[in-house]
Amino acid sequence: xxxxxxxxxxxxxxxxxxxxxxxxxxxxxxxxxxxxxxxxxxxxxxxxxxxxxxxxxxxxxxxxxxxxxxxxxxxxxxxxxxxxx
Numbered sequence: 001x002x003x004x005x006x007x008x009x010x011x012x013x014x015x016x017x018x019x020x021x022x023x024x025x026x027x028x029x030x031x032x033x034x035x036x037x038x039x040x041x042x043x044x045x046x047x048x049x050x051x052x053x054x055x056x057x058x059x060x061x062x063x064x065x066x067x068x069x070x071x072x073x074x075x076x077x078x079x080x081x082x083x084x085x
Contacts, residue, residue, distance in 0.1 A: 062068040
């Protein structure tokens, strides 16, 4: 059995260096890397926000028109607690 330690690969060296960056910088880098993988599958943030606001607007309108009904918060919290236990 050999006792030699393999030299770090370029990826390992780069990973160690990048992990030393500030959190905010790593977050920006991670976002850019993810976008570079399959950009067509990751819509721009503006499109996501616009779609979220459409859904919220529709749900509010449904609630205000009586099409849907709300659930009291205490009921929701009780159900969550029951599921957790």
